[in-house]
Amino acid sequence: MAERYCMHNQSMNDFIDENFEDIRAPFTAGFELTAKCNLNCVHCYAKPDRNHQDFTLDEFKSIFDTLVERGLLDCYFTGGEIFTRPDFEKMYVHAKKKGVLVSLLSNITLLNQHHIELFKEYPVEVISTSMYGYSEASYEKVTGVKGSFRKFMNALELLQKNDIKYELKFVAMEQNIDDLYKVREFGNKLGVPMVVILDVHPMSDGSMEPVSFRLTPEAAFDFDVRDEGRKQFWKDVAKELLTGEIELRPQRTIQRFREGYLYPCSIANQHVFITSDLKMQGCVRASYRKFDLRKGSFDEGWTYLQKEFVEKKSTLNYKCNSCENIRFCEHCVANFMLAYGDEEQVDPFFCRVAELRRNFVEDEIKRLAKGE
Amino acid sequence: MKQNPDLILREIYGKNILMPIRYNEASNDPIYFNEVAALIWKLSDEAKDPTDLLNAVCRSYNLKTGSAEAAAVEGFINQLLESKLILAE
DSSP states (O other), X not given: OGGGTEEOSOOHHHHHHHHOTTOOSOSEEEEEOOSOOSOOOTTOOSOTTOOOOOOOHHHHHHHHHHHHHHTOOEEEEESSOGGGOTTHHHHHHHHHHXXXXXXXXXXXXXXXXXXXXXXHHSOOSOEEEEOOOSSHHHHHHHHOOTTHHHHHHHHHHHHHHTTOOEEEEEEOBTTTGGGHHHHHHHHHHHTOOEEEEOOOOOXXXXXXXXXXXXXXXXXXXXXXXXXXXXXHHHHHHHHHHHHSOXXXXXXXXXXXXXXXXXXXXXXXXXXXXXXXXXXXXXXXXOTTSOEETTTSOHHHHHHHHIIIIITOBOOTTOGGGGOTTGGGOOOOHHHHHHHHSOTTSOOHHHHHHHHHHHHHHHHHHHHHHTTO | OEEOXXXXXXXXXXXXXXXXXXXXXXXXXXXXXXXHHHHHHHHHTTOSSHHHHHHHHHHHHTOOTTSHHHHHHHHHHHHHHHTTSEEOO
């Protein structure tokens, strides 16, 4: 009987998709608490020399409360490094008390027992942290800071010992590719979810320097077919394609893409990103069009972003519209804009990876059809 | 009676979601409530005891005491109490 009154264990994203499909509201959001960071990672998309003053605690509370009034349910805090802010705890507890789910993106090298006690009292959805290398040498080759690996490992132990929910990310680059499978195995042994990122993005100011550390498309695809989990994923795609149409993206995204919208995702539609200098963006990547919340209201900014992103249609020249590999692609218009200053200038990295995936899936379909 | 203070009811575009704040024994994940469940939650803070709460819900929906619907509501109130989502002071 109780099932008729309430429902447990439904993920927040599914709940939003099922119940608010046609409502434009900031149900999810990202907050960049600070631009400051204690590491100096080679691939970081956040421009390191932003010398602005981070928003104050009162400014944070004000915009956070506005988003809560408009429907905010799920958010993440990122940086810079979130734990460099002395008032991190106040912001975190404020968000929790408003009834919003909070995930944290952090390098965790500043995490301590005090934070652990905080997360025991106010549980965090997940702490998402990157393990840049399996050894001190490879980790610090990426972070550029001596002693950071030891701090990272100590913090990891704290999270593990205290049963705080976390996930390990691995940003695969030339500097650390040899460690990819070791980190993967390490994560598996710990029993934590692993996220492997294969495409390094341009900096938020458009600088392409981080992209130079990116794997070749062939090396990125190699992970797709060597990693058991990923390989199985693509094999399942082949199996499902044999039995009927499947889509790898949410239905609304597919629909918007077919209707010619340049930004078919949730950008500025059900998601918003607030920078540490109190600017409002459609998402973390779309730093090229922002609204200054110190000069106008959230509603003014929300209207501005609708015109700039939600309603924007692609031209007939946009290559992705007619691409047969689109189903296998993780392209992002915001990355194209950052890299080339043109939303429709496609990054060939994504095209090649998608092509390789398609070939793999087609071969798999042929194999299945033969009954092998 | 009172609501478990470690959770907060969010009403968003006609939907009701009980969101966790502090670690607690009842639930550390969101719980999606329908309209009746949300009303029970809201009324629980003013009710003296479970019977008072049941009567208040029945009044809101014009349910007869002893009806099948009232029995279902009573069952759900008991579940909320057992799971410590609402607390008998």
